[in-house]
Amino acid sequence: MLYRYLPVTRWAAAYNRDSLAADTIAAVIVTIMLIPQSLAYALLAGLPPEIGLYASIAPLVIYAVFGTSMTLAVGPVAVASLMTASAIGELTARGTPEYLGAAIALALISGLVLVAMGIARLGFLANFLSHPVISGFVTASALIIAVGQLKHILGYDIHGHNLIEQVTSLVSGIGGTNFWTIIFGSGVVAFLMWTRQSLAPVLKRLGLSKHLAGSLSKAAPVLAVVVTTVAVWAFDLQGAGVSVVGDIPRGLPTPALPAFDAALWSTLFVPALLIGVVGYVETISVAQTLAAKRRQRIDPDQELVALGASNVGSAMFGGFPVTGGFSRSVVNFDAGAQTPAAGAFTAVGIALATVFLTPLLFFLPKATLAATIIVAVLSLVDLGAITRTFAYSKSDFTAMVGTILGTLLLGVEIGIAVGVLSSLVLFLARTSRPHSAIVGRVPGTEHYRNVDRHEVETTPQILSLRVDESLYFPNARFLEDTINDAVSKNPEIRDVVLMCSAVNFIDASALESLEQIDHRLQDAGLKLHLSEVKGPVQDRLQKTDFFKHLSGNLFLSQFEADQELRCSTNRDPVRTS
Amino acid sequence: MLYRYLPVTRWAAAYNRDSLAADTIAAVIVTIMLIPQSLAYALLAGLPPEIGLYASIAPLVIYAVFGTSMTLAVGPVAVASLMTASAIGELTARGTPEYLGAAIALALISGLVLVAMGIARLGFLANFLSHPVISGFVTASALIIAVGQLKHILGYDIHGHNLIEQVTSLVSGIGGTNFWTIIFGSGVVAFLMWTRQSLAPVLKRLGLSKHLAGSLSKAAPVLAVVVTTVAVWAFDLQGAGVSVVGDIPRGLPTPALPAFDAALWSTLFVPALLIGVVGYVETISVAQTLAAKRRQRIDPDQELVALGASNVGSAMFGGFPVTGGFSRSVVNFDAGAQTPAAGAFTAVGIALATVFLTPLLFFLPKATLAATIIVAVLSLVDLGAITRTFAYSKSDFTAMVGTILGTLLLGVEIGIAVGVLSSLVLFLARTSRPHSAIVGRVPGTEHYRNVDRHEVETTPQILSLRVDESLYFPNARFLEDTINDAVSKNPEIRDVVLMCSAVNFIDASALESLEQIDHRLQDAGLKLHLSEVKGPVQDRLQKTDFFKHLSGNLFLSQFEADQELRCSTNRDPVRTS
DSSP, rough: OOHHHHHHHHHHGGOOHHHHHHHHHHHEEEEEEHHHHHHHHHHHHHOOOHHHHHTHHHHHHHHHHHOSSSSSOOOOOOOHHHHHHHHHHHHOOTTHHHHHHHHHHHHHHHHHHHHHHTTOGGGGGGGOOOHHHHHHHHHHHHHHHHHHHHHHHTTSOOOOOHHHHHHHHHHHGGOOOOHHHHHHHHHHHHHHIIIIIHHHHHHHHTOOOOOHHHHHHHTTTHHHHHHHHHHHHHHTTGGGGGOOOOOOOOSSSOOOOOOHHHHHHHHHHHHHHHHHHHHHHHHHHHHHHHHTTTTTTHHHHHHHHHHHHHHHHHTTOOOOOOOHHHHHHHHHTTTTTOOOOHHHHHHHHHHHHHHGGGGGGOOOOOHHHHHHHHHHHTTOOOHHHHHHHHHOOOHHHHHHHHHHHHHHHHHHHHHHHHHHHHHHHHHHHHHSOEEEEEEEEETTSEEEETTTSOOOEEEETTEEEOOOBOOOHHHHHHHHHHHHHHHHOTTTTEEEEEEEETTBOHHHHHHHHHHHHHHHHTTTTTTEEEOOOOOOHHHHTTTTTTHHOOSSSSSSSSSHHHHHHHHHTOOOOEEEE | OOHHTTHHHSSSSTTOOHHHHHHHHHHHHHHHHHHHHHHHHHHTOOHHHHHHHHHHHHHHHHHHHHHSSOOOOOOOHHHHHHHHHHHTTTTTTTSSHHHHHHHHHHHHHHHHHHHHHHHTOOOOGGSSSOHHHHHHHHHHHHHHHHHHHHHHTTEEEOOSSSHHHHHHHHHHHHHOOOOHHHHHHHHHHHHHHHHIIIHHHHHHHHTOHHHHHHHHHTTTHHHHHHHHHHHHHTTGGGGGGGOOOOOOSSSSOOOOOOOOOOOHHHHHHHHHHHHHHHHHHHHHHHHHHHHHHTOOOHHHHHHHHHHHOOOOOHTTTTTOOEEEOHHHHHHHTTTTTOOOOOHHHHHHHHHHHHHHHHGTTTTHHHHHHHHHHHHHHHOOOHHHHHHHHHHHHHHHHHHHHHHHHHHHHHHHHHHHHHHHHHHHHHHHHHHHHOOOEEEEETTSSSSSTTTTSOOEOTTTTTTEEESSOOBBBHHHHHHHHHHHHHHHTTTOOOOOEEEETOOBBOHHHHHHHHHHHHHHHHHOOOOOOOOOOHHHHHHHHTTTTHHHHOOOOOSSHHHHHHHHHHHHHHHOOEOEE
């Protein structure tokens, strides 16, 4: 139990001086990267900047205790921050204590839901966010975030809950653009874009190792923060209309549990669930990618518990919803982190920054933070995925486009609901109409193939049907329809052989359907036979009296069924093409 | 179009004197049987008795136009009547015009929903009511109905929305039992029980044909109605406390559309949907059973339209929700009905009865109707199905017991919701964890089987994995987990071969997962190969650049993969058992 629910016990005993050194170096690099990111995502969620820092302390320590990934770094991320802003933006006004309280409650509820799902081992439910839905959702969210952040770069306010309203507000307010703000904003965007593309190669040419060059280039936002902050302070640009972060309270938050508010909690439940599940999907895929590189294992259900506990911890220390972040985890991994202790050390670094560095951030322009957000989220936009999905699968494409349009036009929650529901309905529709084929013998062999695709021999009195799916309730009626149709179309048929080579499972509904089919065929003077039934399926059927009542026989192979039914009735095969 | 949406056009042209004679005889028999049934189910739904007759006129005519079954008979049935009473019983008091109005609105909404589902070809959604859920639901409903009807047999009122409340009320009021009422009630129950068991054999021994004997014995309730009505009239038992049906308005209802009431309609939407879908499931299974006996076809999507239109028609003529009934359809079939015209003729019969017979029903004891309901529904209780399901499949059993307990303790709507959700969750859980096996070569053959079940040869450096399911989003992550686990447990592995013989489909999510798996294996210095990929799956993969990036190769057969990977690396197989 201890071993399963407290993975820290698996690695802490073997912790040594080497791990300590590696984890400390990684923690320093991640801390430097996390400071501007934490501030930026708090801004995106509509929260005071220090809340971003608070959300980067407790969750990291808690993840170190409960997490099964050696290198995952949790904290505020772009999509969860947008979802937070969207969930509480309609309840109350930004900047009020109620707004902050709702954000904290959201983290708590989301955390409790994830922990409960983890204990109930419901991690598989996250699978029902299919990749095209997630990809569409992230792309649409990134566009909404980027457009929303333009206000900080242009220096005037942009309203709107969906993309159309935002773009309208953006265009109509264009005259309010602030000169110095746009200089900083667009300058930082350009600089960061360049560093993403070109800084690492430049550093490598200067002789740095590939890993170090990559990590250092990820710290470029810190350089932007320092330079723009100093510029605003030195040239007194706050007076020229450049909006700055301002006073950040020094010191650490005191732990407290948010008061229970039944009305608020029930309003926040669905958004909290969505934030939790979306965050979990991101977490698990990052964790799995990194674990596989070192042939390590993660436990998906325990990750639910760990991410949930991290969110509860975030709420207790005044933070908002957190997730395992992609870029910070990669930096942590590349910087050589060995164990989750690196996360705990990062938490110490952020805590020190919260206590000592915050006064230095007074003159940090909001435009700089907005620029880091824009550059970060634009890398999430994957338009290629849309065309690739279109080429590959129309039903996946339908779900993806539904998600994108839903998210852009109706908001993040409806968007993701549209995606999940449409992919589930498409999935259920497919499952309920599995592929089936009438088969005939490939001449001269014991092999049976689809009559529509191959030149095969069939006997008019024998219908041989292969269903390429397990038989269970979603397709039980399909089987009845298929056999009814085939039999009513061909009055010559006297024997129906169901070839079960692809049937891995028959549930109670399908068993009843088979009995029904058999009864109906008997009533019409026909017989139902089964062939190539797999061992486990047959074992299960033996527990019932199915074979006692079956009008026909059970044949080991389709060939055997065909031979015997032909011989016993003196029928000749005909060749179809 | 006409041919598809108006199936009447398919059979009306060929209608002749023989069909007319056959349909007329069937209509007379079904009419006689339907009169007491219609009155009884109106009583069960808490409605005035004439509403049951109204619901047996228009729907039959409309089904004759739109239905694809030649012998189905629609009208009020027990389960839909109970669901009607349950849906509107909490909104308003029985006997009020609002109660009746709500029942009519319920039929209308339910009809519109079914028509919409039919046009959208969503018939497959009904499959998600699995057989064990339906069976459990019908059994629990029948128990609730039977206990609820005891009040008419005992002669005192029984309250309660669930079984516990009803039984408590039943026991506490036992002193209020009325002597003559219980004599009639239990007498009719005993008589009907006996006729079900023994009347048909007795009639057959008297020289009647099997069909006629069966049909006549189904008309036993009519005899009970006549005898008890005459007895109450002759001995003036109404004065002794026997509750009678009383005045039934003569004449036919005038067609009218219920007024639109947004608040009422939105309250009734979910119950209407459930009544519609449950009714559809009953309809389709009856229709399919009867059609198959004559090798006829029904169109499940058109049946949605037909049943929906029948319900709209029922509402327009002041009726309540209707369904294709099992017993009346069987009687219709056995009595020799050839086309849906038999249903239209039955409607004429019921209309005549409504005009001319209703005065004769004044002294009909409610106890007699209650007794016919009890005997009818008790035949629906299938306790054997519970034990059979337990023996066959634990997950089906779980869904079934959830449905029964939910229905008995929390009401019909919650009961069916519990059933559908639990079977869907269990289904999704199973789909997301498909069966997979590590395989090895059966010595001396080219055949590969599960290493856990067979004595096979494997090579420690090669992992051969067979997944017995198509690869799509519910199990995409499962595949990643499975391969990650296997690879991290066996450090010797250098090649992973995915044997795709059971993979009928790979969706976009699974394709991305395969790419991820391949990337991760490459990062760890391994190769991913595929073998036995089916033609259509390979065609689809060729549209992408999957094979360009794949670290390993595509092999026609598992044997070929194994041979080549062994030769190229000089590895020796070992035998496992």
